[in-house]
Amino acid sequence: MSTKTAAAKTGEAAPTRREQILREAARLFAERGFHGVGVDEIGAAVGISGPGLYRHFAGKDAMLAELLVGISERLHDGGRMRLEESTAAGLPPEQALDALIHGHIDFALDDRALITLHDRELDRLKEAERKRVRKLQRQYVELWVGAVREVYPDLTELEARVSVHTVFGLLNSTPHLGGPSTLPDRATTAALLHRLARGALSAAAPSGPLPRD
Known part of the structure; x- marks a missing residue:
């Protein structure tokens, strides 16, 4: 089930792309440490390329x-x-x-x-x-x-x-x-x-x- 579909079923607004990136970054940073996570990994977790993250965050x-x-x-x-x-x-x-x-x-x-x-x-x-x-x-x-x-x-x-x-x-x-x-x-x-x-x-x-x- 997609995030958008799940949100619709619960009556909650679907998270924005920035919110998705932050949520996955928090999870990965907590699991592996800040220096143990690359931009590419965060991008993969939300379905975009690592360089694509730079449209939302400086790094x-x-x-x-x-x-x-x-x-x-x-x-x-x-x-x-x-x-x-x-x-x-x-x-x-x-x-x-x-x-x-x-x-x-x-x-x-x-x-x-x-x-x-x-x-x-x-x-x-x-x-x-x-x-x-x-x-x-x-x-x-x-x-x-x-x-x-x-x-x-x-x-x-x-x-x-x-x-x-x-x-x-x-x-x-x-x-x-x-x-x-x-x-x-x-x-x-x-x-x-x-x-x-x-x-x-x-x-x-x-x-x-x-x-x-």
């Missing part, structure tokens, strides 16, 4: 930068949007925090290659790009810190920040969990990760409320 460095800066932007912007929507809807702090957790779990399950790529290849970015990633990551952490302290007001800002980084470490462990055959179905895995994340935050502030599942 592998540009792909890596778009992948790592792009996912940092997506996480930050998505987290901010979830908090703004929760506030506009008048939802309690527990549900706002849950929205952040669910959003990060989607990333952790659907973009495991990008987690591996970030851990291994971030230092390959140009300084300006690396600084952009770090800035977005700090801003994303602060979104979480504010949401956590709304639910657990007894936590100091430092304690909340440490707790958030700990939860990120937990959720971002998904690349080490093996392939789909070694995991429960997606819904079961997501629910387990959600319970673990909330349990870790609750343990950091035992006197605070435990959000309802």
Whole structure:
């Protein structure tokens, strides 16, 4: 089944050529390392010649930068949007925090290659790009810190920040969990990760409320 046909069956828009290239580049970089993958291999994965990639990207460095800066932007912007929507809807702090957790779990399950790529290849970015990633990551952490302290007001800002980084470490462990055959179905895995994340935050502030599942 073609990508276009599969997308039509699920009601999703078919990925653009750039999106296809980035997805396959992320997979290959994660599997073999940045220097272990050639432009020709990435092109073959999406059905075009290696030189044809240069109509979309200046080279592998540009792909890596778009992948790592792009996912940092997506996480930050998505987290901010979830908090703004929760506030506009008048939802309690527990549900706002849950929205952040669910959003990060989607990333952790659907973009495991990008987690591996970030851990291994971030230092390959140009300084300006690396600084952009770090800035977005700090801003994303602060979104979480504010949401956590709304639910657990007894936590100091430092304690909340440490707790958030700990939860990120937990959720971002998904690349080490093996392939789909070694995991429960997606819904079961997501629910387990959600319970673990909330349990870790609750343990950091035992006197605070435990959000309802």
